[in-house]
Amino acid sequence: xxxxxxxxxxxxxxxxxxxxxxxxxxxxxxxxxxxxxxxxxxxxxxxxxxxxxxxxxxxxxxxxxxxxxxxxxxxxxxxxxxxxxxxxxxxxxxxxxxxxxxxxxxxxxxxxxxxxxxxxxxxxxxxxxxxxxxxxxxxxxxxxxxxxxxxxxxxxxxxxxxx
Numbered sequence: 001x002x003x004x005x006x007x008x009x010x011x012x013x014x015x016x017x018x019x020x021x022x023x024x025x026x027x028x029x030x031x032x033x034x035x036x037x038x039x040x041x042x043x044x045x046x047x048x049x050x051x052x053x054x055x056x057x058x059x060x061x062x063x064x065x066x067x068x069x070x071x072x073x074x075x076x077x078x079x080x081x082x083x084x085x086x087x088x089x090x091x092x093x094x095x096x097x098x099x100x101x102x103x104x105x106x107x108x109x110x111x112x113x114x115x116x117x118x119x120x121x122x123x124x125x126x127x128x129x130x131x132x133x134x135x136x137x138x139x140x141x142x143x144x145x146x147x148x149x150x151x152x153x154x155x156x157x158x159x160x161x162x163x
Contacts, residue, residue: 006147007051010035010070010111013060015080020057023120024075027127028054031074031115034131038139046143057081070111070142072130075123077116086114093134100126102134108141 012032014024032052039047050070057073057080060066077084090103090112100117115130117123 007049008070008142008145008147009066010050010052010142011060011066011072012052012054013057013071013073013080013082014054015075015083016056016058017079020075020079024079024123025054027120027124028074031072031127031131035072035135035139038131038135042139044140044143047139049147050142057083061085065148068148070138070145071113072138073112073114073116074127075116076118080116083114083116086112090114094129096125096129100129102126102130104134104138108137111138111141111145113138 012028012035014020014028032054035052039050039052042048055066060071060082071082073080073082073086075083077087086103091105092101093104093106094102098118100122101114103114104112113130113134115123115126117126
């Protein structure tokens, strides 16, 4: 990334429930690692300045600035509020035996994807299929998104802790 240039963000959004924290968040960090590897290996210079972050569903839903960024929702509508919102809004690209689903617009008008299964095991399968079949095209779309200045830290975090 050029010095002084704003980074671009790809967000992986997990649920805030205890089950999502226990089961989906570790899977989100695995997905993050794989996406970072794909970004590093990509010959597309427009992908060189992306940062991948895992964030909670309620943070994404309540922060308008995050909603314009490339986003992968991970975990089903029972544990992830973003997946619940996108259930009817984002087209299904792949559904296998009603066990796991990958939702994304076939035209990728927005760089939004929702990856989930009926349980953690099928969500893991959905992540694997997403990585193999959909990630390259998703990243191509991400390359067209302009940078958005953003501070991912909460305002309170930047205040003095001397109190």
